[in-house]
Amino acid sequence: MANRLKNKIAIITGAARGIGAKSAELFAGEGAAVAIWDVNAERGKATAQQLQAAGGTAIFCPCDVTDSAQIENAVNRVVSELGTPNVLFNNAGIAVVGELEQISEADWDRQYAVNVKSIYLVSRAVIPLMRAAGGGAIINMASESAYVGFPMHPAYTSSKAAVVHLTRSMAVRYAEDNIRVNSLCPGTINTELYQEFLAKQPDPEAINKEIEAMHPLGIGEPEDIAWAAVYLASDESKYMTGAPMLVEGGILSL
Numbered sequence: 001m002a003n004r005l006k007n008k009i010a011i012i013t014g015a016a017r018g019i020g021a022k023s024a025e026l027f028a029g030e031g032a033a034v035a036i037w038d039v040n041a042e043r044g045k046a047t048a049q050q051l052q053a054a055g056g057t058a059i060f061c062p063c064d065v066t067d068s069a070q071i072e073n074a075v076n077r078v079v080s081e082l083g084t085p086n087v088l089f090n091n092a093g094i095a096v097v098g099e100l101e102q103i104s105e106a107d108w109d110r111q112y113a114v115n116v117k118s119i120y121l122v123s124r125a126v127i128p129l130m131r132a133a134g135g136g137a138i139i140n141m142a143s144e145s146a147y148v149g150f151p152m153h154p155a156y157t158s159s160k161a162a163v164v165h166l167t168r169s170m171a172v173r174y175a176e177d178n179i180r181v182n183s184l185c186p187g188t189i190n191t192e193l194y195q196e197f198l199a200k201q202p203d204p205e206a207i208n209k210e211i212e213a214m215h216p217l218g219i220g221e222p223e224d225i226a227w228a229a230v231y232l233a234s235d236e237s238k239y240m241t242g243a244p245m246l247v248e249g250g251i252l253s254l
């Protein structure tokens with residue numbers, strides 16, 4: 001176990017599986033106490049138990065990040081069981097797939113509720129605690145999609161562009177409180193979310209090859225993003241705020 005996140009108390013939303021779960025594992029391995037927030041209780045509990053079995057400090061808090069009452073309960077649990085959070089990784093996200101004319105109004109609203117509004121709701125609950133404790137680091141999950149106009153999911157791409165800009169606004173506002181706010185922009189990462197996206201395509205194998213070819217380094221793994229999150233959560237990035245951190249396999253250099 002290393003100590004890059006010693007004395008950090010971290011909330012990671014959407015950490016039952018995928019990039020969030022890998023981040024929880026690496027955060028705990030670097031000495032952070034980790035609160036896993038997710039709607040998926042079965043997987044969330046299992047992830048927390050794995051981290052505990054490996055010698056880490058982790059709890060699972062059931063929480064839908066679009067629900068402010070559930071957020072309040074989850075924050076209270078973190079404070080009473082782990083202490084005041086000084087790292088918040090707003091990672092939870094969903095991907096509504098479908099062109100503009102294909103998706104429903106409810107899908108559009110849900111996309112923005114989970115990917116964007118949740119950052120507002122969770123951050124406004126956590127920032128006062130961070131401020132009182134002397135500062136902290138917030139990481140907002142964006143995507144390469146913030147910069148690439150992928151035609152097959154305009155709701156998703158635009159929601160991630162909103163995350164990048166919301167992050168800038170938060171960074172400028174909260175610098176005086178010693179709270180750094182950065183966004184993380186992964187390329188395509190092989191998670192269950194990506195596999196579910198492929199499964200909805202008429203020819204998943206062909207689309208996978210196409211997406212792989214679009215990235216000079218191919219498709220990434222959850223740890224590629226989780227290590228970047230460790231850096232943004234740690235004091236190693238103490239002069240960095242408002243930045244969209246690109247870990248996108250080179251697609252934006254094309």
Ligand SMILES: NC(=O)c1ccc[n+]([C@@H]2O[C@H](COP(=O)([O-])OP(=O)(O)OC[C@H]3O[C@@H](n4cnc5c(N)ncnc54)[C@H](O)[C@@H]3O)[C@@H](O)[C@H]2O)c1
Pocket residue numbers: 013014015016017018019020037038039040063064065066091092093094095114141142143144185186187188189190191192193194
């Ligand atoms: N996989 C990729 O290619 C990729 C690329 C760029 C950005 N991202 C972003 O990274 C984040 C994680 O993606 P992933 O691939 O690990 O996805 P994933 O679906 O494997 O994991 C997302 C987790 O978020 C949880 N979640 C969903 N809605 C929630 C809600 N309302 N409240 C609480 N938890 C909720 C899910 O239960 C799940 O455990 C997302 O924000 C995603 O948009 C993913």
